Amino acid sequence: MKPTTDPAGSIAWRPTMRPEQQTLTDLLSLVRGDFYGTDDRLAAYYIQKRDLARALTWPALWLERHNLHCSQQRYRSLLASRLAAIREHGDPDRYSEYFPRYLLKCLQDWFAWHGEEVTAELRHARNAIELALIGILTHADREECSEVNEHIQARRQIESLAQTHRILALIAGRRRSTTTCANQISLNLS
Numbered sequence: 193m194k195p196t197t198d199p200a201g202s203i204a205w206r207p208t209m210r211p212e213q214q215t216l217t218d219l220l221s222l223v224r225g226d227f228y229g230t231d232d233r234l235a236a237y238y239i240q241k242r243d244l245a246r247a248l249t250w251p252a253l254w255l256e257r258h259n260l261h262c263s264q265q266r267y268r269s270l271l272a273s274r275l276a277a278i279r280e281h282g283d284p285d286r287y288s289e290y291f292p293r294y295l296l297k298c299l300q301d302w303f304a305w306h307g308e309e310v311t312a313e314l315r316h317a318r319n320a321i322e323l324a325l326i327g328i329l330t331h332a333d334r335e336e337c338s339e340v341n342e343h344i345q346a347r348r349q350i351e352s353l354a355q356t357h358r359i360l361a362l363i364a365g366r367r368r369s370t371t372t373c374a375n376q377i378s379l380n381l382s
Contacts, residue, residue, distance in 0.1 A: 215264045215349065215353070216245060216248060216353065218268060219268065219271055219272075220241065220244060220245060222272060223237075223244055223295075224237050226275060226279055227279070227291060233288070236291075240292050242360060242363070242364070243364065244291075245360055246292070246296070246357060246360035246364060247295040247296035247299060248271060248295075249353045249354070249357035249360065250296055250299055250300065250357055251267070251270065251271060251299055251303065252267070252349075252353030253354040253358070254303050255310075255314075255350050255354070256350055256351060256354040258307070260310070260311060260314040260350070261314070261349075261350050262350065263349075264349055267350070267353075270310075271299075274299060274302055277302075282294075282298060
């Protein structure tokens with residue numbers, strides 16, 4: 193826990209968020225402000241929040257599958273640009289009831305079309321050099337080298353967000369299977 197000072201000047205204690213949690217929280221608040229701004233849509237945001245988190249963590253799964261890593265800032269800017277494009281060119285009002293699925297589909301389509309560009313950018317020679325340094329440096333040297341630490345943090349963040357996506361997908365699958373069984377007719381022949 194770390195102390196924080198609120199505007200009134202009193203010190204409050206709150207738990208420190210891990211970087212990947214902060215990234216997801218920032219992205220969720222961006223989606224909330226851009227697509228759920230009105231009071232009547234705010235209730236839908238809280239209902240769809242888990243599915244929104246699943247959609248926003250899907251790119252981390254894609255990056256992990258392609259063995260790509262990026263910083264928090266790069267991940268946020270990548271998704272923020274996609275959200276801006278959806279807001280400008282998409283039709284989120286048409287799919288408001290299914291917005292998390294619409295968002296996921298838009299992200300998947302964009303990565304299908306522009307994945308090679310992202311791969312080329314993130315597999316730049318600079319990233320390869322940082323990976324080589326990680327393999328060469330001893331543990332003590334790694335702590336002193338800030339660039340290597342940033343790369344290690346980026347790798348951990350992508351892995352953590354991808355794991356978050358897997359957990360949310362598992363929960364969503366379990367939720368769907370239970371609702372399907374509840375809607376089926378049960379024949380008790382005994």
